Amino acid sequence: MKTKAIAITAVLAILTTAIALFAQSADKPAAYQSEISVRELPARTVLYTIVRGHYKNTGPSIGKLFAVASKNGIRPMGSPTYTYLNNPELVSSEHWLTEIRIPVGDDAMKLAGTLGEMTDVKKIPAMKVAVAVKPEGMSELAPIYEKLNKWLLKEKYLAIEAPTELILTNAMTGDYGQMKSEIMMPVEKADLCEEHIP
Numbered sequence: 001m002k003t004k005a006i007a008i009t010a011v012l013a014i015l016t017t018a019i020a021l022f023a024q025s026a027d028k029p030a031a032y033q034s035e036i037s038v039r040e041l042p043a044r045t046v047l048y049t050i051v052r053g054h055y056k057n058t059g060p061s062i063g064k065l066f067a068v069a070s071k072n073g074i075r076p077m078g079s080p081t082y083t084y085l086n087n088p089e090l091v092s093s094e095h096w097l098t099e100i101r102i103p104v105g106d107d108a109m110k111l112a113g114t115l116g117e118m119t120d121v122k123k124i125p126a127m128k129v130a131v132a133v134k135p136e137g138m139s140e141l142a143p144i145y146e147k148l149n150k151w152l153l154k155e156k157y158l159a160i161e162a163p164t165e166l167i168l169t170n171a172m173t174g175d176y177g178q179m180k181s182e183i184m185m186p187v188e189k190a191d192l193c194e195e196h197i198p
Contacts, residue, residue, distance in 0.1 A: 139177035
């Protein structure tokens, strides 16, 4: 029972962190209506870079990462993702860390360790993710994470890693509000006892 309580606490801590990261000062955030689904992500190889600072200022880093790919003969094979690496409640926004990833072919692994201090290539294992869509024109993400939090508890899923965001449109503009994206939370099905669910 103690282990299950700790697991639920971990879920809430991860999602509270995500909500804090994206919460804005708006008094009445727009209602969020999109459905949440679960899907399997296959294993993949990614070219990535780690960016320090407020995540809304990371748009230009996407272009730089594509430039690294081009310079080194690496062929991108999909849209970029953001993975949020630290807790914004514990550090100021100039020290937030975002890992920007671009899926690439497995042959890029031959360049691992050669691309610089904060840029490299690695393999990401297959995983199951809960997915919520952020539409174009929406930059207030607290409603999405609040709904995701409730859905995970209701459906008895356990968040096991930090959230990742797949950018679907307008990535190169650097204007996050105009990007359509998928918020993806890595999850595992958990046998949670009802008395532990708030």
